[in-house]
Structure formats: structure tokens, C-alpha cells
Amino acid sequence: MKIKSFKIENIGKFSDLEINFSKNDHIDNHIVIIGNNGSGKTTILESIALSLSWFVAKVKSAKSSGTAIQELKVKNDSPSGNIQIVVNNYDKDFSWTLAKAKRGRKNGTRTNLDGLNKLVDIYRTNYTNNDFTSFPVLTYYDANRGVLDIPLRIRTKHNFEQLDGYHNSLKGIVDYRTFFEWFRQREDEENEDKIKLLDSFKTKNVADSKILAQVNKVADKQLDCVRKAISTFLPEFSNIRVERKPRLHLAVNKNGKKLNLEQLSQGEKLTMAMVGDIARRLSIQYPSLTNPLNGEGIILIDEAELHMHPKWQRKLVKRLNETFPKCQFIYSTHSPLLISDFKDVKCYSLNDELLIPVNQLYGLDVNQVLLEAMDTNIRNVEVQAIVDDFRDSISSKNINKANQLLKNLNEHLPENHIEMIKSRLLIKKLHIANEKNQ
Numbered sequence: 001m002k003i004k005s006f007k008i009e010n011i012g013k014f015s016d017l018e019i020n021f022s023k024n025d026h027i028d029n030h031i032v033i034i035g036n037n038g039s040g041k042t043t044i045l046e047s048i049a050l051s052l053s054w055f056v057a058k059v060k061s062a063k064s065s066g067t068a069i070q071e072l073k074v075k076n077d078s079p080s081g082n083i084q085i086v087v088n089n090y091d092k093d094f095s096w097t098l099a100k101a102k103r104g105r106k107n108g109t110r111t112n113l114d115g116l117n118k119l120v121d122i123y124r125t126n127y128t129n130n131d132f133t134s135f136p137v138l139t140y141y142d143a144n145r146g147v148l149d150i151p152l153r154i155r156t157k158h159n160f161e162q163l164d165g166y167h168n169s170l171k172g173i174v175d176y177r178t179f180f181e182w183f184r185q186r187e188d189e190e191n192e193d194k195i196k197l198l199d200s201f202k203t204k205n206v207a208d209s210k211i212l213a214q215v216n217k218v219a220d221k222q223l224d225c226v227r228k229a230i231s232t233f234l235p236e237f238s239n240i241r242v243e244r245k246p247r248l249h250l251a252v253n254k255n256g257k258k259l260n261l262e263q264l265s266q267g268e269k270l271t272m273a274m275v276g277d278i279a280r281r282l283s284i285q286y287p288s289l290t291n292p293l294n295g296e297g298i299i300l301i302d303e304a305e306l307h308m309h310p311k312w313q314r315k316l317v318k319r320l321n322e323t324f325p326k327c328q329f330i331y332s333t334h335s336p337l338l339i340s341d342f343k344d345v346k347c348y349s350l351n352d353e354l355l356i357p358v359n360q361l362y363g364l365d366v367n368q369v370l371l372e373a374m375d376t377n378i379r380n381v382e383v384q385a386i387v388d389d390f391r392d393s394i395s396s397k398n399i400n401k402a403n404q405l406l407k408n409l410n411e412h413l414p415e416n417h418i419e420m421i422k423s424r425l426l427i428k429k430l431h432i433a434n435e436k437n438q
């Protein structure tokens, strides 16, 4: 399942905004939305999550409802607002509209769930006939996802069937608690399988080394999927596991050294939890795939660079694409690094309620992205004005003025700053040229 297009009318700050993610039958897999604070990025992601919540609700039970549009979200001064989505699934388009009128007002557009009901019916019929039916992963990670609920005790025993993969999936959080409980339960089952296999060798005359090799091969398919995703995304991490002493915790090896997951940095913890969360849901929702990481999904990530070092920001989109090749990702970001390091990124800039496609940014350096896509000066305006005047005086061969401006620049920048070094070289060149001409 992929989103093909999306439209909101009178929601948040938008009167009428439409986004089309498809061109010539190709639907983009990585869509990045940039824009100033308050330009409406979160409004778009939240509205998509809200639309998708209706699929999740109805696939569980045809009479259920998803999240309703809150009155507060309807544009001020408008009596009503609506959200329309078109998804492509099984090579067909399905669309549905959600509308909300303020108290006592009439709706301009009606809620229409015909397309959704048709789509949901296909899934429910398939699931009725086949226990191993797959369901697309649909998740939303909001900008407050940084607070992870680390459980000290295991409280719930889970029955993880396909639809349980949707638990808490569009609430904006990284569901670390369920991840932990699920991981422990699956690992217990994996260990039981190992013991059973060991027992079966008891009466047979097999060399210990052969037995060990066989036992080590026993791996829970779902856990394997999470382990694989984490080490594809973060190659320095391996062997995520539950340890029982001194008390129950998740452990992982970082460059070969064992760490409690709680000891990781905020960025490491959050990234691992998010990648683990997507992989866990795929493994539950794609029971018949040999490699569930090839399952489909729609993943919404607000402020995708949250807590990430620039090095990781640069790799984020590329690594997510490698780890989850069939998922569609929609990100919002303030980071120029996120949008310049992967070719198949479609970037849109939000400006005055308009969503403007941004030209190919692949391979541009950060300064160019800041200047061209984010409309931001690469340095302080005052310093930039001196640098510009300095360059002008060099061009007009006015060495006295250039010297004066260099002094001014030095009040703002240290001697070893690249701009100072460049400027001194330019003055030196001008001196040499002047001497030659005399």
C-alpha cells in the first residue's frame, strides 16, 4: 500500500493543499517536506496519520471508527474542514474523505468511506480465507517520540497475530514497552526450541560440535528480522538480546562491547527503537514472507533528524531505504543533510501554504542546500555583508578598502577561519598583481 495523493481543505493553516506523490505510474518512496517553523509540516503528517487510522480501525472491525478530526484542527474562520487520501493497493486506487464541521455548523464536504470500505473488504476476505494474509505496516513517529517508556517489569503476555502489529502504531510514539515485552517472549520461545532440539540429540550418538552448530542455527524468524534490520541500519551494533542479570534488560553489542540499551545515547537509543519498531511490525504483519523486511508500509516521521548526529542525518534516508526497501517514507525535517545524500528523494518546500517541489538536491553540499532549498543564509547576515563588500573591493582592485574590510572581518571571525585565510590570500594576489603592473 502506498499513498498516491493527499488533499486537505480548511485544516490547520491550510485552505486548500494538495500533494501528488505519483508520476507516470511511479509512486515515490521517500518524500521529504521542508519549511519554516509553523509552515504546516506536522499538520500534513498528522492528517495523513489520521486518515490511515481509519484503515487500521476498520480492518480490525468493519464497524469501528478511526481518529476523528478535532474541532481545534479545523481552520480558524472556517465552518468545516476535510482530509482526502488516495492510496494505491493491489494495483488499484482507493480513496476516502473525512470531514468535520464545527459545533452547530453544516459540513461543506461529507465524510465518504466507500473507497476505504472496498479496500478493507479485500483484506478481511483474504484474512478470512488465509491465516497468513499480510497487512501493510502503518506508523507515525511524532516530534515527541524521544521519551522512551523503558519497562522494569514484564506485565503483559502478548498474542502477536498480524493485526496486533497495529497496536499503538499511529499514536506518534515509539512503542518501546511492547517491543521489549515482545522481544522477551519471542526469545523465550526461541530458547525453548533450542532446548527441544538439544533433547532430541540425547539418545543419538552425534558429536558435540555438530549439535552446537545445529542449535545455533535455531532462530526465531521474527527476532531474526529485527536483528537483521538493526545491523543493516546500524552496522556497529549487533546481537540485540534480553539479559536477566542484574535485572531484566535489553542488551546489545556496540563494536563488540556489551552494553545495556539504557546506556546508549539518546540518539542511538531512539534510532534503534524506531528501526526495531518498524522491523517488529513488519515481521508480525508479513508472516508468509521469507524476509519480512521486504514487506510494505507507510512510515511517517516528523522531524526525522531528531537527536541525530550530522553523520547519521546524512545516512538516514539511504539506510532506511536499504533496510526497508518496499516501504514508503514521508518525513519532515529542518536538516539540509537529510535531503542531499540519496538520489530518489522527492523534496517539497512549504511556503505560504504552497507546497513547491524542490529540484534535485543529490550531491549538493550543505551550504547550497541551505541557500537553494531552505532559503537560509549560510552565515550571519552582518558577516556576509562584509565578505561581499570585501569581494567587491578585490574585484575593483581597491586594496586600501580591502585591507580595511579584512580588519572589520577579523572582529567577527578568528584568524584561522576559512574566510579569513581566503581573504588574506586574495589580498596577497592583488599585491603581487599591483607590483607587476608598476
Ligand SMILES: Nc1ncnc2c1ncn2[C@@H]1O[C@H](COP(=O)(O)OP(=O)(O)OP(=O)(O)O)[C@@H](O)[C@H]1O
Residues within 6 Å of the ligand: 011, 012, 013, 014, 035, 036, 037, 038, 039, 040, 041, 042, 043, 044, 072, 073, 074, 075, 076
Ligand atoms: N485551526 C487553525 N487555524 C489556523 N491556523 C492554524 C490552526 N491550527 C494551527 N494553525 C497554524 O499552523 C501552524 C502550525 O503548523 P505546524 O505545527 O504543522 O507547523 P510545522 O511546520 O510542523 O512547524 P515546526 O517546524 O515548528 O514543527 C501554527 O503556526 C498556526 O499558526
Ligand SMILES: [Mg+2]
Residues within 6 Å of the ligand: 041, 042, 043, 143, 302
Ligand atoms: Mg512540526
